[in-house]
Amino acid sequence: MSARPLTHLRHVDLAVPDYDKQLDFYAGVWGLTKVAEDSGIAFLAAEGSPESYVVRLRKAEEKRLDLVSYGAASREDVDTLAERLLAQGVRLISRPGEADTPGGGYGFRFFDVDGRTIEVSADVGVRRHRKIEERESIPVKLSHVVLNSPDLNRTRQWYERHLGFRLSDTLSSPHLGEVMHFMRISSQHHSMAIAQGPHTALHHISFEMRGLDEYLRGSGRVIRAGFKKVWGPGRHLAGDNTFTYFLDPHGNTVEYTTELECLDEDTWHPHVYDFSRPEVTDQWGTANPMNELIAKESFNDPDRGCFIAPPV
Structure with a gap:
């Protein structure tokens, strides 16, 4: 191995x-x-x-x-x-x-x-899948998951030591310090990120769409269906991916994204981005500005399953 x-x-x-x-x-x-x-x-x-x-x-x-x-x-x-x-x-x-x-x-x-x-x-069986067609605004695949941790760097170090994750980029600010580490297990910029939060919880689950048009069409469908849009549409700097975040019926944040960056791992060096700069959180400037209310939604409820294995 x-x-x-x-x-x-x-x-x-x-x-x-x-x-x-x-x-x-x-x-x-x-x-x-x-x-x-x-x-x-x-x-x-x-x-x-x-x-x-x-x-x-x-x-x-x-x-x-x-x-x-x-x-x-x-x-x-x-x-x-x-x-x-x-x-x-x-x-x-x-x-x-x-x-x-x-x-x-x-x-x-x-x-x-x-x-x-x-x-x-x-050795998991492969499901019969298909090519997502033009203008078909449904998820192609699961993109990444972001986890809230009360001790950002302890969690990062655990995943690096035990599971071989590598750091791609970090979000920081002059007032709050480090707030998010983007972690990878392949050339994909991140399959997981760890966010600083007040408690252990799910931050968000992200789903990749076919392209920009499908991403926007899907975002519009969820908006029209009346589900709460937390943030977006926009484009992050770290990972260079698009984003629109929504709340599912139980208050978990879910994201539509596309065009997540693939790295040259032989030459990549992690950046530290100042997320207080608006062009870091959203290169396009189309999303509602990041603020405390958006951050609070992503904190989610404290996870009731810590150190309790699920029954199935």
Whole structure:
């Protein structure tokens, strides 16, 4: 196994009290496809992605982030990573074994330093997917996930040490210091970012669209459907990607994006961007200005699932 054991982001799993409303949002206006459902659990795929699913919804009494799942190249890499994490004192939830979810596969789960459940799997079946057509404004794939941490640099260092993430860029300001680290496991600018927050929570989940036209059409559809637009449309400097952020029915922030930067890893050096400069948060100047209210929405509710493994 290489120093970088993960290959890509697979799916993000959410638990919510109002399961039906949440499912209607993701499988309706947001544009995902329900591929399986059983006893208050639904698996949702992106039509352009080979992943068996990119979001799992579970009916629960309390809202929480159930887990974040990453891919590994092989079963052998899964076994090697599990043994390495165990030797490093990481708390495993399960040992490597067969998965009973759409696509199956072989994987295991463990807690990160903040108590989130992380899953790593390999040998997952590929879903029959398709090319997203011009003007088809539905997600192509899951792009990235951003996590709130009360100790930004401790979390960054944990992911670098244990899972081989590398720093791409940092957002900082003269008054607040460092507020976000963009982390990668491939040439994609980030598959995860870590944001400074008052508590451990999900910051946002991002979905990639086909192109600029599809991104804007999708953003317009969600706006017209009456869901709260938090921020956008605009274009970030770090990652050079577009953004429009919305709240799902349970207050989780979700993003449409496209054109996320791919890096030359041999020559890339991380930047520190001053996010108090408006051209850093939005190169275009089309988004509503970043302010405390937008930041507060992204703090989300404190995660009730820290160091508590999801039941499924």
